[in-house]
Amino acid sequence: MEGGSISEVELLKRRASSFLELARYSLGRGLYDMAAFNAEQAAQLYLKATLLELVGDFPRTHSILYLLGELKRVSEAKVEDFVRRNKRRLHVLEDAYLTSRYFYKFFDREDAEDLVSVAEEVIRLCEELRRGVGKGEDA
Secondary structure: OOOOOHHHHHHHHHHHHHHHHHHHHHHHHOOHHHHHHHHHHHHHHHHHHHHHHHOOOOOOOOOHHHHHHHHOOOOHHHHHHHHHHHHHHHHHHHHHHHHHHHOOOOOOHHHHHHHHHHHHHHHHHHHHHHHHHHOOOOO
């Protein structure tokens, strides 16, 4: 492993998993704003855990797109393709950090379902990159 201690990486991943679980729970309870916020937190923390593990550090930002940009250091082609295919959804996920708490914006069921889905896709991308690095692959 390059970079941070395994315990810090595992702590971030565990928190990300808890936020994803809370997002799914909130979705099931009709708490769509909270589902959106928790989905964003899950993606953000998993990206940070992945950067810490594979790069050795992560920027202190809440921007999902900025964190994905940093992840290009691991695999530019895979990350660029992911961002290109999901750019609109990623912007909405990133905006959920603030809008779900502070602004007069409401998330409906469809919004929340999509944000939970894109957060899951971000986590799958991170896992794919981790497996690839472990095998010495470079996309």
